Amino acid sequence: xxxxxxxxxxxxxxLTAASYGASLFLHAPDSPVLPSQPERLSKLGRPLLFLGIxxxxxxxxxxxxxxxxxxxxxxxxxxxxxxxxxxxxxALMDLRRRLPALGALxxxxxxxxxxxxxxxxxxxxxxxxxxxxxxxxLHVLAILFSFALFVIAFGAALLYLVQNHLLKQRQVGxxxxxxxxxxxxxxxxxxxxxxxxxxxxxxxxxxxxQVMTASPKFALxxxxxxxxxxxxxxxxxxxIFYFVVRLASGWRGIRLQYVLIFGLAVxxxxxxxxxxxxxxx
Amino acid sequence: MHLVLTGLSHHSAPIEVRERLxxxxxxxxxxxxxxxxxRAVREAVILSTCNxxxxxxxxxxxxxxSKSELCRALSKFHHVPESEFVSHLYFHTDADCVxxxxxxxxxxxxxxxxxxxxxxQVRGALRVSQQSEAAGSLLNGLFQQALxxxxxxxxxxxxxxxxxxxxxxxxxxxxxxFDDLSRASVLILGAGKMSELTAKHLRQSGVEFVMVANRTYxxxxxxxERLGGQAIQYETFPDxxxxxxxxxxxxxxxxxxxxxxxxxxxxxxxxxxPLFLIDIAVPRDIAPDVGTLENVFLFNIDDLQSVVEEQSxxxxxxxxxxxxxxTEDTERFLNWLRTREATPVIEAMQTRFEQIRQDDLxxxxxxxxxLSEKEWQAIEAATRAxxxxxxxxxxxxxxxxxxxxxxxxxxxxxxxxQELFALTSDASETQANTSASETTQPEISQTADRExxxx
Numbered sequence: 160x161x162x163x164x165x166x167x168x169x170x171x172x173x174l175t176a177a178s179y180g181a182s183l184f185l186h187a188p189d190s191p192v193l194p195s196q197p198e199r200l201s202k203l204g205r206p207l208l209f210l211g212i213x214x215x216x217x218x219x220x221x222x223x224x225x226x227x228x229x230x231x232x233x234x235x236x237x238x239x240x241x242x243x244x245x246x247x248x249x250a251l252m253d254l255r256r257r258l259p260a261l262g263a264l265x266x267x268x269x270x271x272x273x274x275x276x277x278x279x280x281x282x283x284x285x286x287x288x289x290x291x292x293x294x295x296x297l298h299v300l301a302i303l304f305s306f307a308l309f310v311i312a313f314g315a316a317l318l319y320l321v322q323n324h325l326l327k328q329r330q331v332g333x334x335x336x337x338x339x340x341x342x343x344x345x346x347x348x349x350x351x352x353x354x355x356x357x358x359x360x361x362x363x364x365x366x367x368x369q370v371m372t373a374s375p376k377f378a379l380x381x382x383x384x385x386x387x388x389x390x391x392x393x394x395x396x397x398x399i400f401y402f403v404v405r406l407a408s409g410w411r412g413i414r415l416q417y418v419l420i421f422g423l424a425v426x427x428x429x430x431x432x433x434x435x436x437x438x439x440x
Numbered sequence: 441m442h443l444v445l446t447g448l449s450h451h452s453a454p455i456e457v458r459e460r461l462x463x464x465x466x467x468x469x470x471x472x473x474x475x476x477x478x479r480a481v482r483e484a485v486i487l488s489t490c491n492x493x494x495x496x497x498x499x500x501x502x503x504x505x506s507k508s509e510l511c512r513a514l515s516k517f518h519h520v521p522e523s524e525f526v527s528h529l530y531f532h533t534d535a536d537c538v539x540x541x542x543x544x545x546x547x548x549x550x551x552x553x554x555x556x557x558x559x560x561q562v563r564g565a566l567r568v569s570q571q572s573e574a575a576g577s578l579l580n581g582l583f584q585q586a587l588x589x590x591x592x593x594x595x596x597x598x599x600x601x602x603x604x605x606x607x608x609x610x611x612x613x614x615x616x617x618f619d620d621l622s623r624a625s626v627l628i629l630g631a632g633k634m635s636e637l638t639a640k641h642l643r644q645s646g647v648e649f650v651m652v653a654n655r656t657y658x659x660x661x662x663x664x665e666r667l668g669g670q671a672i673q674y675e676t677f678p679d680x681x682x683x684x685x686x687x688x689x690x691x692x693x694x695x696x697x698x699x700x701x702x703x704x705x706x707x708x709x710x711x712x713x714p715l716f717l718i719d720i721a722v723p724r725d726i727a728p729d730v731g732t733l734e735n736v737f738l739f740n741i742d743d744l745q746s747v748v749e750e751q752s753x754x755x756x757x758x759x760x761x762x763x764x765x766x767t768e769d770t771e772r773f774l775n776w777l778r779t780r781e782a783t784p785v786i787e788a789m790q791t792r793f794e795q796i797r798q799d800d801l802x803x804x805x806x807x808x809x810x811l812s813e814k815e816w817q818a819i820e821a822a823t824r825a826x827x828x829x830x831x832x833x834x835x836x837x838x839x840x841x842x843x844x845x846x847x848x849x850x851x852x853x854x855x856x857x858q859e860l861f862a863l864t865s866d867a868s869e870t871q872a873n874t875s876a877s878e879t880t881q882p883e884i885s886q887t888a889d890r891e892x893x894x895x
Contacts, residue, residue, distance in 0.1 A: 322616065326617070326737050327731070327737070329739065329746075331612075331613065331616070331747050332750050332754060335616065336601070340615060340618060340619040341617050342617065342618050342620070343619040346619075409711050410712045412712025412714070412734060412735040413712075413734060413735065414712065414734070415712065
């Protein structure tokens with residue numbers, strides 16, 4: 160049942176991404192395909208997105224009830240919560256302002272994560288007691304939600320670069336007309352980072368507190384000896400740099416968008432980073 | 441009754457003819473009155489814009505004969521001899537008239553394909569006619585349908601989207617950079633007509649702050665006054681570049697006045713804030729290599745023209761979709777029209793059957809006085825159901841025939857039913873009542889018809 164619910168949620172996310180994406184291209188006036196109710200097509204996305212979120216809540220809940228473990232005890236659960244986080248963050252944003260282009264990107268990332276999670280559905284669940292610790296769960300949850308916001312910031316930055324390129328090349332038909340204004344994309348990216356940074360800070364702090372509690376004597380050595388943790392700090396510094404430059408100095412424009420693109424690459428590298436503390440069985 | 445359109449437009453008549461027959465809004469009530477004085481005219485709406493003058497009328501009798509009467513009325517009202525305009529007139533009857541108005545309200549017949557202004561003009565024409573009590577149920581229905589179709593095409597196709605002129609193109613591009621134009625400021629360099637027009641478009645789109653710089657300060661002040669902006673000394677324009685978001689350049693300078701090296705320090709001050717440069721001067725005012733700078737978007741007059749042309753091409757593609765919507769909605773309206781003609785007969789038939797039922801029941805009540813109220817209720821229900829079943833099929837067939845495009849067949853069936861059930865006088869009475877109380881919306885009337893038709 161858990162895998163069925165997750166597959167259904169995955170289908171919802173894929174269809175949402177497809178409907179948002181299709182509305183961009185079908186609506187383009189110089190698209191070779193005549194527009195066939197593209198506005199309605201993009202409106203299909205929202206109910207599907209909410210359905211996917213609900214299905215995922217059910218799937219994650221059922222997984223926890225069946226295994227009596229936190230979702231972060233397995234790679235499936237962690238990836239599933241990551242995808243769910245992206246979907247929730249985007250849904251909240253979409254309620255405020257419709258940005259189908261961003262939705263297509265964000266939901267595509269969520270779908271990939273969920274697909275990877277499904278492929279690891281049968282992978283073993285960790286027996287380590289530390290995972291049952293609420294502090295650890297909160298630490299992971301804060302970091303995953305900050306990741307979701309960084310994905311949104313990345314999407315907005317990527318669209319900014321696309322829109323900037325189209326403007327520079329004077330390709331102002333088709334896709335150009337369906338992309339949000341540069342200002343909107345810049346502001347969306349900035350707000351996403353503004354919300355993500357406190358969450359990332361909280362996540363990292365909670366991780367440090369956990370290490371301190373578990374082994375106070377070797378806390379610093381353990382913490383700084385972990386490549387994963389060091390990379391998290393690097394990501395944190397990078398986003399702090401973006402935030403300070405954008406907020407305090409008022410800098411905008413394409414260079415800052417590259418910081419956000421690079422930022423997500425750093426965050427994603429955490430997943431493949433060799434680590435002694437952050438690993439699944 | 442026939443729907444008849446008599447009119448001329450930019451397609452059929454030169455400006456010299458159009459201006460002689462055009463009507464200002466305050467003249468419309470008088471003109472409508474003059475039209476209604478014509479013997480055959482039952483309803484009338486006049487659509488008069490700078491590109492067209494069209495009379496939509498509901499005529500009784502042969503429309504061919506009434507056309508000359510309409511031409512005479514036009515000639516008399518405008519004091520223009522018929523010979524001067526009659527060759528430019530076009531006439532459309534019934535289905536063609538419906539289709540034409542739906543195309544007009546959608547902007548498909550406009551000089552600038554897809555322009556949305558016409559929808560407001562169609563609405564205005566109907567309003568004036570309603571106020572003058574010249575529009576009856578038929579023209580009300582037709583114009584409501586035209587407005588619905590126009591709005592539908594605006595929302596379901598890209599016909600009304602994109603730039604229609606260089607000014608529109610500039611606004612369109614500005615909107616893809618700045619999400620809130622009210623927070624953007626504009627600097628106009630030079631006192632050209634085109635730059636003023638472009639700035640006007642931007643002002644109308646929400647830009648609140650405009651600065652004007654020109655070598656002759658007085659000219660700058662004049663333009664600034666017209667735009668509700670502020671004139672600045674020409675020498676100070678480099679400073680203003682760091683404060684504004686959009687620059688419209690159209691000076692008569694033989695060399696570029698905005699150069700890369702001039703902009704570099706300004707861009708540092710701007711800290712990555714986008715700068716949108718519109719160069720509509722020939723020779724160009726802004727050096728072309730400025731466009732390669734980061735966060736600077738430079739569009740010259742050719743770029744803007746190509747934006748307009750590209751979007752005009754796109755609109756032509758969208759027009760195909762719009763035409764299919766017009767065809768669909770024309771058919772919908774004609775169906776309503778046909779059903780509307782059958783409604784009095786259907787109502788008369790139902791009334792006749794109900795009357796028979798009531799008469800027979802009252803006789804039965806006297807004969808079977810011993811029956812209880814509950815038993816009478818059962819008899820009432822049974823007879824009502826019987827009656828409904830009896831009329832159901834003829835009504836459905838009649839309606840189907842009326843929705844059929846074959847006009848001849850429908851009138852035969854209608855006459856046959858009237859003849860068979862002796863409904864001629866009843867139907868005429870109902871027709872009179874229906875015409876008097878008919879609602880204006882085709883959709884509403886269709887609902888009413890459904891209520892009548894469904895036994």
